[in-house]
Amino acid sequence: MELSRRSLLAVAGASLIPAPRLFAADTFKVPSIDRLQLTVLIDSTTSVFGASITRPDIRVIAPPITADYHTAFAGQWGYSLLAKSSAVGAERTTLIDFGYTPAALLNNMALLGIAPDTIDAMVLSHGHYDHFGGLDGFLASGKVRRGTPLFVGGEEAFCERIRGTDPDGSSFGAIDRPAIRKAGIDLIVSGDPRIVAGQGYTTGRIPFVSTERPRVPTGMLPGQNCDRRLLDTAKRNKTFVVDDAEHELGTAFHIAGRGLIVVGSCSHRGIINTVRRAQAVSGIDKVHAMVGGFHLVPPHTRDQAMETLAVIQAINPDYIIPSHCSGQAFIAAATAAMPQKVIRSVVGSSYIFGSA
Numbered sequence: 430m431e432l433s434r435r436s437l438l439a440v441a442g443a444s445l446i447p448a449p450r451l452f453a454a455d456t457f458k459v460p461s462i463d464r465l466q467l468t469v470l471i472d473s474t475t476s477v478f479g480a481s482i483t484r485p486d487i488r489v490i491a492p493p494i495t496a497d498y499h500t501a502f503a504g505q506w507g508y509s510l511l512a513k514s515s516a517v518g519a520e521r522t523t524l525i526d527f528g529y530t531p532a533a534l535l536n537n538m539a540l541l542g543i544a545p546d547t548i549d550a551m552v553l554s555h556g557h558y559d560h561f562g563g564l565d566g567f568l569a570s571g572k573v574r575r576g577t578p579l580f581v582g583g584e585e586a587f588c589e590r591i592r593g594t595d596p597d598g599s600s601f602g603a604i605d606r607p608a609i610r611k612a613g614i615d616l617i618v619s620g621d622p623r624i625v626a627g628q629g630y631t632t633g634r635i636p637f638v639s640t641e642r643p644r645v646p647t648g649m650l651p652g653q654n655c656d657r658r659l660l661d662t663a664k665r666n667k668t669f670v671v672d673d674a675e676h677e678l679g680t681a682f683h684i685a686g687r688g689l690i691v692v693g694s695c696s697h698r699g700i701i702n703t704v705r706r707a708q709a710v711s712g713i714d715k716v717h718a719m720v721g722g723f724h725l726v727p728p729h730t731r732d733q734a735m736e737t738l739a740v741i742q743a744i745n746p747d748y749i750i751p752s753h754c755s756g757q758a759f760i761a762a763a764t765a766a767m768p769q770k771v772i773r774s775v776v777g778s779s780y781i782f783g784s785a
Contacts, residue, residue, distance in 0.1 A: 471528030492777025531566020641699025
């Protein structure tokens with residue numbers, strides 16, 4: 430694969446610039462774990478021919494064949510990932526995002542034998558319907574333990590969204606906060622990094638430290654379904670703003686001896702910025718895997734996708750598992766450039782890192 434001059438300059442620059450560090454007051458000790466199993470609950474790709482892979486540092490388990498031929502995994506535009514971690518024999522389960530519909534989420538969880546009451550913590554990456562649409566019905570199932578924490582990156586996640594960047598666009602929905610309250614969920618709204626279930630962490634707000642900038646295809650209505658007093662000063666007195674995903678979170682885990690696994694569910698703030706933030710928060714440079722939606726679909730151009738790929742090559746993760754909004758141009762180019770590192774995301778598949 431040939432990289433453009435712009436991409437080559439990007440990779441050269443990235444190799445010279447170390448991962449940014451936060452001020453000491455903003456850092457905290459992130460937990461280390463021995464093992465992490467990521468299972469794709471919602472994504473666009475389903476297949477009964479998913480490949481199983483065994484390598485010294487990763488094992489991929491293909492989606493199981495359902496016992497009843499009337500049933501099948503549901504794929505849809507959206508994302509949900511189950512993270513099952515373990516450290517010194519203690520296991521924790523974190524649900525990251527909820528997909529577009531509760532029917533698909535609950536269907537796929539049932540086929541995988543995952544009970545909602547086994548979940549120890551939940552993270553909502555941002556306030557777009559394809560990531561929170563399954564939440565209401567998931568909570569309404571009555572099977573989620575009361576007091577389960579739900580991490581959200583800021584009040585603006587709750588503001589109603591509009592399709593497109595025109596104030597006259599149609600509604601793209603809003604999170605049902607009363608449903609969260611009714612289910613007895615411990616809602617934690619914070620733009621700061623937080624430890625999740627004692628074994629992972631959120632990145633907190635993601636600053637721009639690379640050339641990536643958001644091109645978010647939605648608008649936000651301050652004060653609609655959210656408390657405008659808790660929004661940033663520049664937004665609270667407006668009736669419409671183009672989304673900048675300032676509230677978006679990444680989720681990360683540190684596997685001892687291997688490095689970071691960084692989940693950018695949709696990466697509106699940029700997958701490179703998300704990884705750099707995870708590195709800065711933890712003080713750990715080594716990236717074992719990058720997972721999730723990298724948001725390299727239109728209006729992002731192919732040149733921008735190739736520039737991102739060049740920087741990922743400089744970061745040199747052991748694996749990348751692109752999904753959701755990563756874009757076919759990026760996935761094809763990344764697979765050609767790093768065939769041993771790229772693993773496709775398939776609904777129902779599990780990816781196991783660390784000790785057996």
